[in-house]
Amino acid sequence: SQELEQSPQSLIVQEGKNLTINCTSSKTLYGLYWYKQKYGEGLIFLMMLQKGGEEKSHEKITAKLDEKKQQSSLHITASQPSHAGIYLCGAANDNAGNMLTFGGGTRLMVKP
Amino acid sequence: KAGVTQTPRYLIKTRGQQVTLSCSPISGHRSVSWYQQTPGQGLQFLFEYFSETQRNKGNFPGRFSGRQFSNSRSEMNVSTLELGDSALYLCASSPAAWVANTEAFFGQGTRLTVV
Numbered sequence: 425s426q427e428l429e430q431s432p433q434s435l436i437v438q439e440g441k442n443l444t445i446n447c448t449s450s451k452t453l454y455g456l457y458w459y460k461q462k463y464g465e466g467l468i469f470l471m472m473l474q475k476g477g478e479e480k481s482h483e484k485i486t487a488k489l490d491e492k493k494q495q496s497s498l499h500i501t502a503s504q505p506s507h508a509g510i511y512l513c514g515a516a517n518d519n520a521g522n523m524l525t526f527g528g529g530t531r532l533m534v535k536p
Numbered sequence: 537k538a539g540v541t542q543t544p545r546y547l548i549k550t551r552g553q554q555v556t557l558s559c560s561p562i563s564g565h566r567s568v569s570w571y572q573q574t575p576g577q578g579l580q581f582l583f584e585y586f587s588e589t590q591r592n593k594g595n596f597p598g599r600f601s602g603r604q605f606s607n608s609r610s611e612m613n614v615s616t617l618e619l620g621d622s623a624l625y626l627c628a629s630s631p632a633a634w635v636a637n638t639e640a641f642f643g644q645g646t647r648l649t650v651v
Binding site: 454455457459464465466467468469472474512514516517521522523524525526527528529 | 594
């Protein structure tokens with residue numbers, strides 16, 4: 425079965441600093457999702473990447489997909505306290521269907 | 537457009553009881569998937585439905601079951617509750633048959649506490 429490894433597991437940054445979260449898959453990536461979660465709440469959809477080399481941005485968050493490395497990265501520029509939360513990457517399964525496999529998450533704290 | 541709606545938001549049940557959780561997907565979405573989230577195991581896939589058919593099932597005991605109705609709303613049921621079933625249960629809604637081709641949106645979840 426597919427496994428997703430996220431790094432780092434937790435991150436504390438000073439407000440205004442940039443940061444990167446990585447997500448590496450043990451298998452070929454067919455669709456890679458990034459979500460943000462506040463503790464105890466639902467997952468907020470950030471973006472989805474489908475093709476190798478694809479890069480998407482939303483406000484100060486940019487995600488890239490490296491198909492060859494089976495890896496995706498999420499980059500936040502000029503972090504703000506509102507960026508704090510848990511970031512989760514999820515990947516589509518290769519047997520079709522709507523099952524997603526998730527990484528363990530990265531807990532981000534932004535110090536004002 | 538309304539998002540994914542899960543009810544109830546919070547539940548407290550006693551061991552041995554059963555519980556039913558509900559998920560209404562985004563209008564027009566035909567797929568609903570269910571996940572269990574715990575601090576120890578993270579997000580784990582339970583099962584997924586597309587047009588009333590269960591297509592995939594995760595590695596959970598038979599006490600966990602679900603169904604999808606013709607209007608795409610879905611319910612999941614857990615019988616003979618155990619303390620370890622305490623978790624945040626999340627459902628995801630998607631319009632297409634393969635999630636690799638489309639976006640998937642989650643509800644706010646149902647927090648189940650078993651005492």
